[in-house]
Amino acid sequence: MTDPVIVASGQTYERAFIKNWIELGLTVCPKTRHTLAHTNLIPNYTVKALIANWCELNNVKLPVPVKSVHPSSAEPPRSLSSQTQVKKLVEDLNSDSIDTQREATGQLRLLAKHNMDNRIVISNCGAITLLVNLLRSTDLKIQENAVTALLNLSINDNNKTAIANAEAIEPLIYVLETGSHEAKENSAATLFSLSVIEENKVRIGRSGAIGPLVDLLGNGTPRGKKDAATALFNLSIFHENKARIVAAGAVKHLVELMDPAAGMVDKAVAVLANLATIPEGRNAIGQQGGIPVLVEVVELGSARGKENAAAALLQLCTNSNRFCNNVLQEGAVPPLVALSQNGTPRAKEKVHIFFWGVLGLKAKIS
16 A cells, blocks of 8 residues: 555545545445445555555665546446346356356356355346256366356355255265366365355265365365365364264375475364364374374474364373373473463363373473
């Protein structure tokens, strides 16, 4: 920002861009979506001074303010002034022409990407059921566009329910198994999005999605692995799904992904912490060499990683003398003592239980 201003909602924007927004006839705050009581732009001198001070301290030349662009020459946001455009696109989803279906799914994908109002309009026009049907398209681009459009639509909580009610879960699994790399990634991300709703955790787990998600976790692209891990974490919150995730072979991949080079330590250890609450999960962690890497995360990981690793180690030690001996042999005590002093409140609680309940020792919890 170079010329920050405050609008009626209290949000701060760059003057040129919010001015263009208002001149396009848009009278809601872009951030809060609340109607603006007035369209006066009040200079935010505090933010402007912070920007100037930062530039001076970091030897950065203060940027020249962006000139306002006349609305006639500005590219308008991807919003729908009426339902006419989206109704035509929805009709085109039923076309016999592959090219027409590609164009329609591509346009709906873009329209649903950034704009909440668009997501509501697209859903209200009946697009969800048709997009779900196109998840089984033999044309990979149509399939990819359809799953990405559903992912974007699922950002709206009401649409999460509507997508699940349109029997989308099994077609999403089909995409996980047959789609392009991007389609598989976005299918996993859609399943994660849907699983935010508790009843969908049950439906997804019972529909056979866990196996393909675990396959993506082990064999997908880096982004695909992250999407799969995120979905599996959410699904593992529902107790019934934990055994399914373990049985599908997830622990082996999760332990491998705790290599810092993979960039997924926090995601992997969070899933393992959930799986460690069942006997099958603890056995798999022990058998797949998970104990040494969990101890390493307690010592060297992020705050959240240390917290979840401590939780997993506590489960292992509480329920198995053999695993507890393995944890101690890996040198867990010094990093756990350090965590008891400097960890998050949850981490300190886990360490306290570890020393008191497992070892019968007193840990000083600061």
